[in-house]
Amino acid sequence: MRHFSLDDEPLGEKNIYISPVTTPTSTVDEEKCLVRIPLRDARLHTKDVWKYIVQNLPYFMLVISLAEAIIYFECNADIRKLLRFDPDKKYEIWRYLTYMLLHEDVVHLTLNLFLQCTFAFFLETKQGRLKVAILYLAGGVTGVLGASCINPGILIGASAGVYSLLISLVADLYLNYENIKYKAYRGICISVLVLSDITFNLYHFWSREEPVISWEAHLFGGLTGLILGLALYENTKGLQQERKNICLTFSSLLYFLIFTTLVIITIDSGASKCANKMNS
Template sequence: IAVHCLGDEATLRRWLVYDPRQRVQGWRFASYMLLHSNALHLALNVVIQLVLATPLEVEQGRIGVATIYLGGGVCGALGASLLQPSLFLVGASAGVYALLTSHLAHLYLCHGELRYAGWRLGAVLLLASADVASLPIPALLGCGRVGWAAHVAGALAGPLLGLAVFPNQSKKDARGRRFVRFVRLLSAISVMLLVVGAILGNIYLIALPQLRKPS
């Protein structure tokens, strides 16, 4: 279940939007996902979430999918805070990207038991390619800047989080359970290091230098 709000109410925007000037308010790295700039933005994200998350929930469970969705959103905001440090963020696109690319982890873990695995992989690559190709469109139409850094960070987080949290894997796995456990552990450590690094980057590269500037 995903809860969304259209981002028209001033009070909601003030408290939930990711505002780079208020990056010390940690909840904004997740709460921005509840806001959307317009009805089309909201509808696209909800529809894509349903398409991507439903098969994952059936095959990997709700908790894992929810973790990837929220974790992808947080990672997206962290990525944007470093690579596009002046950009305000609304929307759940980073979480949606994480859901999309987490299918790669799902295909890896359950490769021997999934039906139509090749078609699934093709669909993931096709959706990712189409979305990347559409990134310049809002700027060309004069609709404002696109949070490409959030999209990229969410997409990178998806497979890593999927490998770390998805509970199910192929019982016919000839590669050995030890190797899969190693891959899972490596993915979990990578996510933690990237998140900690992004937090430290926000503190030491952006927040502290701003505080030291003369008023």
């Protein structure tokens, strides 16, 4: 047993002391047998919470969100035209990423900023900032490629990247199913968000309301989140390593095949359009 002096109290801790040998007939000096039981200071607990939050803030996503907000409120029409995805300017490579910085209105902007920061916070604490950034950007690029191949049109918004993060939660849930608390509630939340978005998209499609929502970008962004999530995300005491290696190999090949196919179709359609313009 370790002995403590009453004056030997660690700074910042509140303690109570008991003596395990105290009895009505005890003759032992009680102070020499005191056992310290620390009571955490509420101020230290609050400090730990803030430290956890600061360490796990999604800094990459916060910077991206800030840039999106600044561009929405400060940029003029000429800059927006330079940044948006235009199917007639497919060879201007920057447009496949910069279109994500633009939004139609305040509701569109606010919803995307809230969702991408929320998803990034929960994912980065487990999977790391780099992997989440890769999924967000890859979802945006693959989403616009898919939209340009199926239904070419001017495209703006970060929804494909947001959807990539959302559906990547399914990959995280699968890889770490045995280790996740409240897995049923998490699955329900993901399902509700996906079904709500699908319902919203179908409503706009049937009612033909403006602005038109690109379901193609959402679809390919979500596929990217699922496929790359299975390839990149870590499993902590979840799947056996052999099964994880199978997920990594199969998912990587599948994404490479999808991405390469979309790029080839995009280049081919762009070349055909240029040839038609020259002939005319």
